[in-house]
Amino acid sequence: MKHMTRKATRHVNQNEGLIFEKSSPGKAAWKLPPLDVPEVDTAKLLGASERTDLGNLPEVSEIEIIRHFTRMSTWNYAIDLGMYPLGSCTMKYNPRVNEAVARVEGIANGHPYQPEKISQGALLIIKTLSEQLIEITGMDAITLQPAAGAHGEMTGLLMVRAYHQSKGNARKKILIPDSAHGTNPATAAMVNYAVENLKSDTRGMVDIQALAAQMNEDVAALMLTNPNTLGVFEQDIHKIADILHAKGGLLYMDGANMNALVGKVRPGDFGVDVMHLNLHKTFSTPHGGGGPGSGPVAIKKALEPFLPTPVLTKKSDGTLGFDYNRPQSVGRVRAFYGNFGMFVRALAYIQANGPDGLRQTTEDAVLNANYIRKGLEGTYDLPYSTPTMHEVVFSDKVQLKKGVRTMDIAKRLIDYGFHPYTTAFPLIVPGALMIEPTESESKEEMDLFIEAMKSIAEEVEEDPQIVLDAPHSTRVSRLDETAAARKPVLRWKPAN
Numbered sequence: 001m002k003h004m005t006r007k008a009t010r011h012v013n014q015n016e017g018l019i020f021e022k023s024s025p026g027k028a029a030w031k032l033p034p035l036d037v038p039e040v041d042t043a044k045l046l047g048a049s050e051r052t053d054l055g056n057l058p059e060v061s062e063i064e065i066i067r068h069f070t071r072m073s074t075w076n077y078a079i080d081l082g083m084y085p086l087g088s089c090t091m092k093y094n095p096r097v098n099e100a101v102a103r104v105e106g107i108a109n110g111h112p113y114q115p116e117k118i119s120q121g122a123l124l125i126i127k128t129l130s131e132q133l134i135e136i137t138g139m140d141a142i143t144l145q146p147a148a149g150a151h152g153e154m155t156g157l158l159m160v161r162a163y164h165q166s167k168g169n170a171r172k173k174i175l176i177p178d179s180a181h182g183t184n185p186a187t188a189a190m191v192n193y194a195v196e197n198l199k200s201d202t203r204g205m206v207d208i209q210a211l212a213a214q215m216n217e218d219v220a221a222l223m224l225t226n227p228n229t230l231g232v233f234e235q236d237i238h239k240i241a242d243i244l245h246a247k248g249g250l251l252y253m254d255g256a257n258m259n260a261l262v263g264k265v266r267p268g269d270f271g272v273d274v275m276h277l278n279l280h281k282t283f284s285t286p287h288g289g290g291g292p293g294s295g296p297v298a299i300k301k302a303l304e305p306f307l308p309t310p311v312l313t314k315k316s317d318g319t320l321g322f323d324y325n326r327p328q329s330v331g332r333v334r335a336f337y338g339n340f341g342m343f344v345r346a347l348a349y350i351q352a353n354g355p356d357g358l359r360q361t362t363e364d365a366v367l368n369a370n371y372i373r374k375g376l377e378g379t380y381d382l383p384y385s386t387p388t389m390h391e392v393v394f395s396d397k398v399q400l401k402k403g404v405r406t407m408d409i410a411k412r413l414i415d416y417g418f419h420p421y422t423t424a425f426p427l428i429v430p431g432a433l434m435i436e437p438t439e440s441e442s443k444e445e446m447d448l449f450i451e452a453m454k455s456i457a458e459e460v461e462e463d464p465q466i467v468l469d470a471p472h473s474t475r476v477s478r479l480d481e482t483a484a485a486r487k488p489v490l491r492w493k494p495a496n
């Protein structure tokens with residue numbers, strides 16, 4: 001392989017095979033001492049519910065089972081293995097201090113049915129995180145219940161509707177820019193709002209004239225990501241907020257890209273009325289298969305009566321507790337209080353960094369994205385020249401002349417030992433390469449990434465077939481991604 005930046009050794013597996021295929025009769029991974037208590041007659045104890053046929057369970061030794069699961073754990077890519085530049089997803093490192101704190105016994109073993117009186121520590125964690133997220137966003141109140149960003153969007157829009165309803169008109173429409181993440185229109189449709197598309201201008205920002213023309217008393221809110229999915233800061237954000245507010249509309253901010261703003265500017269100060277955060281992006285809790293998400297929704301005072309129940313309050317005796325008596329609430333959106341283990345991790349991250357550390361993190365994330373932009377400008381087409389914040393979006397325009405698309409380049413990156421960037425959006429860039437290094441990456445790692453991307457561009461010129469057939473180093477090559485998601489094969493079955 002030409003220009004091999006880094007060998008993909010993860011996929012070199014000796015002794016492959018499935019655990020059932022390794023099974024041989026009589027092997028076991030355990031051994032018990034001789035029985036020193038009277039034997040129980042299980043048939044008598046369990047009666048008809050005793051299962052006598054245990055099926056065909058694998059019989060393997062301890063080392064075989066350890067090797068099996070350890071080997072399988074290396075078949076997936078992870079942030080702990082290398083750079084994960086999946087744009088918009090903010091795949092930053094999950095610091096180990098978060099995990100250490102989450103495993104403290106009283107925290108890990110707390111139960112949501114514990115009486116409030118003996119859960120004061122856990123409630124204080126919820127209260128402290130809430131206060132710090134309110135300070136970071138410049139908003140007035142927050143709910144930590146939603147389990148992900150998209151769930152936060154839904155919760156936010158339910159509050160938007162309850163707010164308008166309380167004023168006598170629920171309104172019908174949500175405006176969404178054409179650069180938006182797919183969850184935005186999906187969420188608006190889910191809560192029964194009509195979606196109206198808003199065009200971007202040549203800078204890749206909301207077209208103010210178009211917004212002013214489309215805004216009327218039927219519009220409940222504009223859902224805006226800032227910086228948007230091009231990695232561009234919406235410079236007219238104050239004007240945008242004014243246009244909405246003048247006609248009684250609300251500004252919803254999709255806060256998934258807060259990694260570009262924390263410690264620098266606060267959405268509450270630039271006119272945002274309601275926004276969600278993704279703790280599994282900006283605040284370093286595990287993402288995707290690594291653990292449950294968390295999508296807190298922060299709001300301005302006018303929306304406070306509509307917060308999901310229960311709401312954490314200080315009781316008359318000075319202790320913390322939950323208030324369930326909130327007549328205008330949109331109701332509960334999640335079991336118990338949200339994904340508590342993620343609150344602990346996010347709070348550990350915020351506390352470990354402190355205000356200066358968080359600001360530095362933001363600056364480093366933006367610096368890193370600009371380093372990648374500089375490194376790859378000229379090799380890949382840059383459709384918008386507007387300044388880059390935390391992520392940079394190229395297009396495959398140059399490589400397409402050789403029949404190579406963004407998806408092919410992304411697949412080839414796997415051979416170089418990197419997780420692919422995002423290929424599917426923003427929709428306003430045909431053939432997008434959406435790259436977000438985050439602050440986690442060192443200059444050395446980014447240099448390797450830039451070298452890999454340049455090397456792939458050379459391959460496209462000299463031998464595009466290598467790129468079109470990639471990946472070459474993985475156990476399986478190109479999969480039917482739709483079938484993998486819609487009809488997953490989750491169980492091994494014997495061949496006959």
Ligand SMILES: *Cc1c(COP(=O)(O)O)cnc(C)c1O
Nearest residue numbers: 088148149150181183254256278
């Ligand atoms: C990730 C993301 C979402 C959705 O958040 P989830 O936590 O994945 O549900 C919404 N908008 C943008 C811009 C995002 O990047």
